[in-house]
Amino acid sequence: MSIAFIDLQAQRHRISDKIDTAVRSVIESGAYIMGPQVREFETKLSEFSGAKHSLGCGNGTDALVLPLMAWNVGPGDAVFCPSFTFAATAEVVPIVGASPVFVDVLPDTYNMDPDHLEKTIEAVKAEGKLTPKVVIAVDLFGQPADYPRIAEIAKRHGLKLIADSAQGFGCTLNGKHPVDWADIVTTSFFPAKPLGCYGDGGAVQTNDDDLAELLDSLRVHGKATKSDIESRKFEHDPKYLNMRVGVNSRLDTIQAAILIEKLAIFADEIEKRNEVAARYNEGLKGYVAATPFVIKGGVSTWAQYTIEVDDRAGLAAHLKRENVPTAVYYPMPIHTQDVYSVYPLGPGGLPVTMEKAERVISLPMHPYLEPAVQDDIIAKIRAFNRG
Ligand SMILES: *Cc1c(COP(=O)(O)O)cnc(C)c1O
Numbered sequence: 001m002s003i004a005f006i007d008l009q010a011q012r013h014r015i016s017d018k019i020d021t022a023v024r025s026v027i028e029s030g031a032y033i034m035g036p037q038v039r040e041f042e043t044k045l046s047e048f049s050g051a052k053h054s055l056g057c058g059n060g061t062d063a064l065v066l067p068l069m070a071w072n073v074g075p076g077d078a079v080f081c082p083s084f085t086f087a088a089t090a091e092v093v094p095i096v097g098a099s100p101v102f103v104d105v106l107p108d109t110y111n112m113d114p115d116h117l118e119k120t121i122e123a124v125k126a127e128g129k130l131t132p133k134v135v136i137a138v139d140l141f142g143q144p145a146d147y148p149r150i151a152e153i154a155k156r157h158g159l160k161l162i163a164d165s166a167q168g169f170g171c172t173l174n175g176k177h178p179v180d181w182a183d184i185v186t187t188s189f190f191p192a193k194p195l196g197c198y199g200d201g202g203a204v205q206t207n208d209d210d211l212a213e214l215l216d217s218l219r220v221h222g223k224a225t226k227s228d229i230e231s232r233k234f235e236h237d238p239k240y241l242n243m244r245v246g247v248n249s250r251l252d253t254i255q256a257a258i259l260i261e262k263l264a265i266f267a268d269e270i271e272k273r274n275e276v277a278a279r280y281n282e283g284l285k286g287y288v289a290a291t292p293f294v295i296k297g298g299v300s301t302w303a304q305y306t307i308e309v310d311d312r313a314g315l316a317a318h319l320k321r322e323n324v325p326t327a328v329y330y331p332m333p334i335h336t337q338d339v340y341s342v343y344p345l346g347p348g349g350l351p352v353t354m355e356k357a358e359r360v361i362s363l364p365m366h367p368y369l370e371p372a373v374q375d376d377i378i379a380k381i382r383a384f385n386r387g
Pocket of ligand 1: 059060061062085086088089138164166167187188189190200201202
């Protein structure tokens, strides 16, 4: 039997009747775009994380572009983000014409280093070429960034804070979700993410009423909002009064219907993911250079279970021979990719990012990984390290 890196079928089997019924009901209803399931899912998503507003959108990348558009971030502006992340985190910045400025990560959590963030903001201000505007923190591999510190720094410097929670949606710090600190939380429902759908999808969450209204407009071609209509006369459908240049980025009704069913078991799945992580931790501690470290008070959703080893190529080849799939997130930090190498780095460069990119390797992780299979994976890793 082959081991899956992420077993989406195991989850499907658990709720396949519910999902099939949900999908069929959308197909039969004919409300394919912005059907009632979208609103229902958005409401449930808000309840789940205690956010005031949740809005679906096309994918996790658009979810990052939308707030940058809402805040008029553009040429001459600096957006601070990590380089040790998926490309989309930085990609959205040049999409709106602004410049990413890369910040190093902490050696234990791999999330944004608040001290380096502060130094980087000060360096950009001192240089005077770019105007600092936004910080994008990432909940890498599922665990929350150090939001209390990052939010304090962002606020003190007058910057907006985006929590890119594509991997960490559902994570908490001291019992609170990232929306408690960030101006906006963005997520992706790409199938392999902890909360995924059966195609592309994404969402934004915020406690800011005005921002939510603006984002709702921007995701539908800049359609008039309630506030826009109040200040002028327009007797037709407000979606034909286009107040700003927006985009087309909606969550599909079918995907929303699927997500309603998946969200219902998500809290249970996060618990299961944490059980799987705890079993790996126990089995691997002392046998690999580092097992994952979660920030104090944090609960990870374990998008990835990532260890550090000295001989990564050797371990990957060994596990491949043993039919255990592994993956490297991320082999090439974004600032080292040709197209992103033109953008500035924080003072001293990104030594931690560079070191970790050589040492990390991710193991099979999903809520339905059976203990016996996991023990087998652990035994194979231990056998490699005994040489
Ligand atoms: C997956 C991911 C995204 C982008 O999500 P898509 O839905 O694929 O556009 C953004 N940021 C991070 C950290 C991701 O892992």
